[in-house]
Amino acid sequence: MILSVRDFAIGFQREGQNLVAVDGISFDVEAGETFVIIGESGSGKSLTGMSIAGLQPPTAFVSGSIRFKDREMLKRPDAELRKLRGPEIGLIYQDPLSSLNPVWPVGDQIAETLVAHGLAGRAEARKRAVEMLERVRIPDPRRVASAYPHEISGGMRQRAMIAMALAAGPSLLIADEPTTALDVTIKAQMLELLAELKHEMALTIILITHDMGVVAEVADRILVLYAGRIAEVGPADSIMLQPSHPYTAALMTSAMISQTPAKQELNAIVGGAPGLGAFPAGCRFHPRCPRAQNDCKAVEPPRRKFGVVELACHHPIEAAMSLTAARS
Amino acid sequence: MIAFLFKRLVWGLLVLIAVAVITFFLSRVVPADPAAFLAGQNASEETVQRIRVEHGLDRPLPEQFATYMIGLAEGDLGESIRTRRSVSTDLKQYLPATLELLIVSFVLYLAVSFSLAVLAARRPGGAVDGAIRLITMIGTGIPVFWLGMTLQFFFFYKLHWLPLGARFPIRETAPPVISGFLLVDSLLAGSLSAFRASLKHLTLPAATIVVNLLAVGTRLSRAALIQEQSRLYVRTARGKGLSPNRILFKHILRNALSPILTATTMQFGYMISWVILVEVIFDWPGIGLYAYQSFQVFDYSPVIALAIVSTAGFVIINLVMDLLYPVIDPRVQSVGS
Numbered sequence: 001m002i003l004s005v006r007d008f009a010i011g012f013q014r015e016g017q018n019l020v021a022v023d024g025i026s027f028d029v030e031a032g033e034t035f036v037i038i039g040e041s042g043s044g045k046s047l048t049g050m051s052i053a054g055l056q057p058p059t060a061f062v063s064g065s066i067r068f069k070d071r072e073m074l075k076r077p078d079a080e081l082r083k084l085r086g087p088e089i090g091l092i093y094q095d096p097l098s099s100l101n102p103v104w105p106v107g108d109q110i111a112e113t114l115v116a117h118g119l120a121g122r123a124e125a126r127k128r129a130v131e132m133l134e135r136v137r138i139p140d141p142r143r144v145a146s147a148y149p150h151e152i153s154g155g156m157r158q159r160a161m162i163a164m165a166l167a168a169g170p171s172l173l174i175a176d177e178p179t180t181a182l183d184v185t186i187k188a189q190m191l192e193l194l195a196e197l198k199h200e201m202a203l204t205i206i207l208i209t210h211d212m213g214v215v216a217e218v219a220d221r222i223l224v225l226y227a228g229r230i231a232e233v234g235p236a237d238s239i240m241l242q243p244s245h246p247y248t249a250a251l252m253t254s255a256m257i258s259q260t261p262a263k264q265e266l267n268a269i270v271g272g273a274p275g276l277g278a279f280p281a282g283c284r285f286h287p288r289c290p291r292a293q294n295d296c297k298a299v300e301p302p303r304r305k306f307g308v309v310e311l312a313c314h315h316p317i318e319a320a321m322s323l324t325a326a327r328s
Numbered sequence: 329m330i331a332f333l334f335k336r337l338v339w340g341l342l343v344l345i346a347v348a349v350i351t352f353f354l355s356r357v358v359p360a361d362p363a364a365f366l367a368g369q370n371a372s373e374e375t376v377q378r379i380r381v382e383h384g385l386d387r388p389l390p391e392q393f394a395t396y397m398i399g400l401a402e403g404d405l406g407e408s409i410r411t412r413r414s415v416s417t418d419l420k421q422y423l424p425a426t427l428e429l430l431i432v433s434f435v436l437y438l439a440v441s442f443s444l445a446v447l448a449a450r451r452p453g454g455a456v457d458g459a460i461r462l463i464t465m466i467g468t469g470i471p472v473f474w475l476g477m478t479l480q481f482f483f484f485y486k487l488h489w490l491p492l493g494a495r496f497p498i499r500e501t502a503p504p505v506i507s508g509f510l511l512v513d514s515l516l517a518g519s520l521s522a523f524r525a526s527l528k529h530l531t532l533p534a535a536t537i538v539v540n541l542l543a544v545g546t547r548l549s550r551a552a553l554i555q556e557q558s559r560l561y562v563r564t565a566r567g568k569g570l571s572p573n574r575i576l577f578k579h580i581l582r583n584a585l586s587p588i589l590t591a592t593t594m595q596f597g598y599m600i601s602w603v604i605l606v607e608v609i610f611d612w613p614g615i616g617l618y619a620y621q622s623f624q625v626f627d628y629s630p631v632i633a634l635a636i637v638s639t640a641g642f643v644i645i646n647l648v649m650d651l652l653y654p655v656i657d658p659r660v661q662s663v664g665s
């Protein structure tokens with residue numbers, strides 16, 4: 001086990017009120033797996049992902065525990081967390097163009113990770129930057145290394161971001177919607193690349209996404225977040241093919257029915273996800289849940305084991321009927 | 329690139345001509361007679377007339393204008409009635425003093441406003457930010473002449489730390505003129521004491537200019553820094569495990585430079601106009617004081633020359649800044665496009 005999250009909560013103070021965005025979630029990530037976090041916009045995916053690297057917003061309050069390789073991340077001073085970012089944890093993001101520094105050549109930005117951590121001298125770091133670009137299958141690594149971010153294509157930029165995140169040899173890669181800004185073919189190439197790199201570099205990947213297509217492609221295990229709580233967590237096959245939680249089932253069905261872009265798929269479920277500070281009592285999904293009953297409105301469902309998955313639902317769908325139930 | 333430079337130069341030239349024309353006619357509508365002024369109160373009508381003829385002031389206005397513009401085209405800025413020398417000769421003598429004050433003020437202004445902005449941007453809305461804002465606002469709120477005189481009062485009359493005015497102690501011999509910049513010339517002459525003396529004389533005038541511009545400068549730099557801090561590449565830099573200082577100096581500053589440069593160019597325009605006032609307050613023998621003294625006796629040519637020279641300065645600064653943008657920001661391909 002490389003990562004262990006326990007009762008992790010994060011929130012913000014707004015107008016004297018404590019607004020809890022992620023409300024006591026627990027999960028483990030095994031070394032070498034691709035762990036996917038899915039959920040609608042605002043469900044707390046990015047906050048969770050960033051907090052693992054100690055990059056939660058400075059205005060946020062946090063509680064619980066995030067242990068990465070037996071180090072507690074939440075109470076660690078930033079100076080120590082910095083030593084882990086790069087050599088232990090790499091991060092990539094949705095928008096590679098604005099995520100790269102516009103006034104630095106790409107190669108220098110990759111090399112900087114090595115230099116800043118004292119892993120290589122300037123010249124050596126530059127050489128390794130070109131090697132990294134080659135490693136992420138960039139055909140002309142030398143040219144790209146000396147190019148500025150705006151001079152290369154979107155797909156190249158995301159590859160360069162990956163090269164940068166992996167340059168210092170981390171064991172964990174946190175990818176926050178890395179394919180959302182890319183078109184379909186590039187997206188497929190990127191997923192393939194991640195899968196290969198994961199193998200070559202013995203990576204553990206935490207992938208945050210909206211995109212069910214991406215999930216199906218790469219996930220070993222899936223965590224479904226809804227309004228800052230865990231709806232369901234378990235092996236990818238079981239969650240994708242036989243969802244037990246009504247919310248997951250709704251996600252999968254809408255993904256199957258509509259071939260529309262990922263973002264809309266998730267939001268195709270009737271109604272919208274509740275905003276921060278407006279989470280309903282009982283089960284947070286109950287206003288939108290086709291299976292909701294009276295107990296759902298009053299009592300928050302506890303997390304429990306259900307077959308091979310763990311979920312929080314009073315009336316989960318039995319395996320045999322899961323998809324039909326969701327459609328009705 | 330060449331085409332762009334050419335276009336900008338032509339444009340700059342047009343601006344200069346316009347300024348020359350406007351200041352020429354403005355100076356002529358002033359209902360005063362410089363010849364009479366110069367001849368003195370007891371001068372006979374003949375003397376006054378002679379001076380008029382000597383300087384072409386008896387000619388009809390269009391002819392005076394034509395003569396002046398033709399002279400300008402040949403680089404002749406006219407003659408000063410007061411100093412009885414050509415304005416170009418006078419400028420050669422006074423311009424270095426102004427440039428020295430301007431450059432020192434500008435460098436000081438950049439350094440101080442930038443440092444304050446960095447401090448303020450660390451925690452926007454915090455106590456440091458508030459204090460900096462308050463202090464710089466007070467500095468700007470004080471009228472320049474009052475500020476200059478207050479500084480003189482404390483540092484000269486009360487503390488005897490700094491001289492009242494001028495560029496160099498009257499009783500000492502200045503280093504031989506090589507560049508015209510006393511700081512440079514005193515070093516070239518190998519005289520540290522002369523260097524120190526020049527620096528002391530520069531301090532109050534430069535401080536007056538800087539204090540006056542600080543609020544705007546700091547605010548603009550601060551805004552640029554804060555805006556850059558929220559950019560996504562900063563998140564990436566944190567994700568790479570860089571220290572806050574490295575992120576600030578290697579990433580944010582470089583990106584904040586373009587907006588700061590734009591603001592600075594505008595500030596430089598203000599600085600040129602404040603320099604004139606400050607020269608008068610501190611008896612600084614530059615072109616501002618020269619033009620001011622000429623203006624008092626309705627000696628036109630130096631005044632017009634000052635307008636032209638300061639406009640030219642502004643045009644050049646703008647051009648330099650435009651050329652700098654692509655160097656600072658690789659996304660700016662060519663300034664011409």
Ligand SMILES: Nc1ncnc2c1ncn2[C@@H]1O[C@H](COP(=O)(O)OP(=O)(O)OP(=O)(O)O)[C@@H](O)[C@H]1O
Nearest residue numbers: 012021040041042043044045046047048057275276
């Ligand atoms: N710095 C912040 N200050 C206040 N609220 C925040 C901050 N960052 C996030 N939030 C709130 O926390 C909630 C969860 O945000 P988060 O970014 O984790 O969502 P997400 O699941 O990643 O959504 P998306 O799919 O849109 O990226 C949102 O309601 C968001 O508005």
Ligand code: SF4
Nearest residue numbers: 283286289296313314
């Ligand atoms: S607890 Fe009730 S409302 Fe919530 S998901 Fe389960 S069935 Fe639906």
Ligand SMILES: [Mg+2]
Nearest residue numbers: 045046047176
């Ligand atoms: Mg997000």
